Amino acid sequence: MENNRIEYKKHLTDALEKEVVAFLNYRDGGIIYIGIDDMGNVTEVENEDQLQLAIKDRIKNNIQPSALGLFDIVTEIINDFVVLKIIIAGGVEKPYYLRKYGMTEKGCFIRIGSASEPMSQVMIDSLYSR
Numbered sequence: 001m002e003n004n005r006i007e008y009k010k011h012l013t014d015a016l017e018k019e020v021v022a023f024l025n026y027r028d029g030g031i032i033y034i035g036i037d038d039m040g041n042v043t044e045v046e047n048e049d050q051l052q053l054a055i056k057d058r059i060k061n062n063i064q065p066s067a068l069g070l071f072d073i074v075t076e077i078i079n080d081f082v083v084l085k086i087i088i089a090g091g092v093e094k095p096y097y098l099r100k101y102g103m104t105e106k107g108c109f110i111r112i113g114s115a116s117e118p119m120s121q122v123m124i125d126s127l128y129s130r
Contacts, residue, residue, distance in 0.1 A: 001040060002038065002114040004026070004111055005028060005029075005030045005031060006030060006031050006032075006033070006114075007019050007023075007030065007031070007032045007033070007116075008032075008036040008037060008038055009032060009036070010035070010036070010043050011034070011045075012034055012051060012054065012055065015116075016032070016055065016058060017058060017059065017062045017063055017098055018116055019032055019109075019116050020032070020059055020067065020086070020088055021063055021098060021107075021108065022109040022110050022116035023088040023090070023111055024088060024089075024090065024094070025090075025091070025094050025096050025108065025109065025110045025119070026090055029087070029088045029089040029091075030088055030111060031085060031086065031087055032085075032086040032088070033083055033084070033085055033086075034051065034055075035081065035082065035083030036078070036083055042078050042079050042081045042083060043081070044081035045083060048075050048082055048084060051084060052075075052084065055073055055084070055086060062098060062099050063096055063097070063099060064096065064097055064099050065091075065093040065096065067088075067091065067096065070088060070089045070091050071086060071087060071088045071089070072086075072087045073085070073086050073087075074087070094127045094128075094130070095108045095119065095124050095127040095128060096108070097124075105119065105120065105121055105124070106118070108124050110123070
């Protein structure tokens with residue numbers, strides 16, 4: 001079941017960085033599973049080594065400030081299926097944002113319940129000033 005700390009993705013999608021940013025900006029971080037759909041059904045991933053590298057590169061290249069050292073990607077077997085588990089710590093250099101949008105409402109997200117929501121400019125400025 002998805003909640004404030006867990007997000008399911010059936011496949012690697014363009015929303016990955018947004019979800020990672022939201023967890024980095026959330027105090028406790030969170031976990032993203034690739035290979036589990038929104039209903040909690042395990043669907044398995046293929047080419048997990050290649051997928052892990054793609055995920056690492058996207059987090060490294062598309063998120064500012066650097067998230068290196070704040071996430072780990074592990075392979076997990078659930079019901080005999082291979083899934084990827086991305087473990088994200090709450091970052092210390094908040095706000096984290098999507099590099100291509102900068103420190104704006106289009107680039108900064110935070111986890112609220114089971115959703116990743118855009119941060120208001122006031123919230124972004126408040127986090128940045130700390």
